[in-house]
Amino acid sequence: MTHAPRIVVLAGGVGGSRFVMGVRGALRARGIADTAAALTVVVNTGDDLWLSGVRLQPDVDSITYALAGVNDTERGWGRQGDTERVNHELQEWGAGWPWFTLGDLDLGTHLARTGWLREGLTPTQVLERMSHRWPLGARLLPMTDSEVDTIVVLHDGTRLHFQEWWTRHRATLAPAAFENPGVEASTPAPGVVEAIAAADVVLLAPSNPVVSIGPILAVPGVREALRATAAPVVGVSPIIGGRVVRGMADVCLTAIGVETSAAAVAALYGARADGGVLDAWLIAEEDEHLAAEVSGRGIRSLVRPLWMTDADRSASLADAALAAARPEAHAP
Numbered sequence: 001m002t003h004a005p006r007i008v009v010l011a012g013g014v015g016g017s018r019f020v021m022g023v024r025g026a027l028r029a030r031g032i033a034d035t036a037a038a039l040t041v042v043v044n045t046g047d048d049l050w051l052s053g054v055r056l057q058p059d060v061d062s063i064t065y066a067l068a069g070v071n072d073t074e075r076g077w078g079r080q081g082d083t084e085r086v087n088h089e090l091q092e093w094g095a096g097w098p099w100f101t102l103g104d105l106d107l108g109t110h111l112a113r114t115g116w117l118r119e120g121l122t123p124t125q126v127l128e129r130m131s132h133r134w135p136l137g138a139r140l141l142p143m144t145d146s147e148v149d150t151i152v153v154l155h156d157g158t159r160l161h162f163q164e165w166w167t168r169h170r171a172t173l174a175p176a177a178f179e180n181p182g183v184e185a186s187t188p189a190p191g192v193v194e195a196i197a198a199a200d201v202v203l204l205a206p207s208n209p210v211v212s213i214g215p216i217l218a219v220p221g222v223r224e225a226l227r228a229t230a231a232p233v234v235g236v237s238p239i240i241g242g243r244v245v246r247g248m249a250d251v252c253l254t255a256i257g258v259e260t261s262a263a264a265v266a267a268l269y270g271a272r273a274d275g276g277v278l279d280a281w282l283i284a285e286e287d288e289h290l291a292a293e294v295s296g297r298g299i300r301s302l303v304r305p306l307w308m309t310d311a312d313r314s315a316s317l318a319d320a321a322l323a324a325a326r327p328e329a330h331a332p
Contacts, residue, residue, distance in 0.1 A: 004038045007322070008195050008231075011205035012044030012059040012212030014076045015238060015245065015308070017066035019205040022314030024067065024137045026322060029315060035137040040195040042222075044207070045123065045142045046150040046180055046215030047162045052096040054110040055117055058163070059212065060127060060142065061109060068134035076246075079105040099168040124189045141195065143216040146186035150211055153177040162211060171248035175255040178210055183218045188225070196225040201325040203318075204235035204278070206245070206306065209265050210252035217277065226277045232325040234280045235269055236317065237262040240306055241286035263290040263297075271298035280324045282306065282317075300324070 007027070011020050020041050027035045044059045058077065065071035065079060072078045082103030090096045102110070109130070116126045122145045131140055150162035155176045165173060196202060207213050217223050226233055239262045244250045250260040258264050262283040270276015280300040283290060287303070294301035302324050308314040 004032050004034070005200045005322070006040075006195075006198055007038055007201050007203065008040045008042060008199040009203045009205055010042050010207075010213055010216050011063060012047075012207045012216070013247065014062060015247070016044075016059065016205040016207040016212060017063045017071070018308045018314050019203075019207075019236065019318060020063055020138065021066055021311065022308060022316075022318035023203065023322075025311055025315030026318040028137075029319070036135075036139055039138040040191075040199075041138050041140050042143055042189075042192050042195070042216060043127075043140055044212045044216050045144065046148050046183070046218075047211065048147065049149070049161060049163055051100065052090060052102070054107070054114045056110055057113065057123075057142075060140070061106070063140065064127075064130060064134075064136065067136040067138055070134070078103050082106060097164070097168070100163065122189075124191070139195075141191050142189045143192065143222070144183075144186040144219050145189050146182055148180050148182045148186055148215060148219075150215060151179045151181060153179060166248065171251045175251065177255060178214070178252065180215050180218055183215065184220065186219050188219050188221045193221055193225045196222075196229050196231070199229060199231040201322055202226060202229060202231050202233045203321050204233070204269065206236040206238040206308075208247055208249040208252060209238060209268055210249065210256060223277060227272055227275075232279045232327075233272060233277055234282065234321050234324045235266070235278050236282045236321055237265060237284065237287070237306060239265055239287070240284040245307075261290065262287040263293045266294045266299055266301075267297055273298045282321055282324060300327075 024035050048057045070080055072080045082105045086104050086107055087102045113126050123142045127140050152160045152165040152175045253260050258268050266281045269278045278299045281294050282302050282304050284306040291301040304320040
């Protein structure tokens with residue numbers, strides 16, 4: 001390449017946050033100073049919601065806080081050192097959800113966002129304005145400017161917002177299906193399709209394939225953009241040794257009839273040559289025995305260390321994903 005690589009990452013959740021930070025670290029290690037010009041992150045907004053009159057964007061905020069270095073690394077969400085005085089007062093008024101904590105600093109973000117939305121800014125414009133506060137080293141785009149929810153349908157027909165199912169019930173209620181009301185009528189946020197079309201590499205983060213990456217791919221036009229781009233599309237498995245690293249991807253995969261395995265998730269995304277979105281797929285060393293199965297589906301399979309236990313390993317994984325974009329890359 002004669003220019004800094006143009007990289008697009010599709011991401012959501014804590015795994016997505018760590019991976020995006022790894023990509024930024026890998027770019028810096030390559031001597032690319034202006035990583036914001038090289039790295040575009042398309043963020044899942046399918047689990048956004050209104051609560052106590054304010055607009056919450058959990059995945060957007062998780063990735064923003066992580067890149068800014070102000071995230072709570074122990075909890076995996078929210079701001080570091082946050083307090084909960086306002087949340088306690090809301091509970092005294094019987095407002096909000098008693099099982100859904102709004103930190104004071106986090107609430108400041110939600111209030112600022114809501115005010116800008118009320119003034120007529122789009123979610124894309126709001127996120128651009130938010131990005132000016134900290135040197136994030138990446139351009140963040142919501143998957144769409146439309147309001148798209150993630151609804152969990154239980155076997156008895158009960159419908160819960162994803163946040164209630166996950167935060168209140170900790171995914172203990174067996175889901176029958178996941179739905180994204182409003183996604184069919186949505187369009188990609190301004191810049192999303194253009195970024196994918198102009199990319200040198202597109203990466204699918206090791207995020208939950210059902211409720212983090214799935215809603216992004218469900219926005220009409222995103223899959224088509226991935227299939228049409230000249231850039232290689234490389235995914236990183238969120239499954240290591242047949243188990244999820246964290247979260248509830250296994251429960252989500254079971255609900256849609258997909259086995260919790262690196263090969264099965266690759267098949268869910270599918271090969272670009274066969275109408276899917278992947279050219280290459282990184283699997284963990286623990287799953288090396290699945291490499292032939294993945295390759296047999298028309299997806300180049302590469303075995304690499306996938307654990308993102310610290311910044312250096314996250315950057316190494318991101319570097320491996322970028323290297324996997326080269327056709328000559330192969331499993332050891």
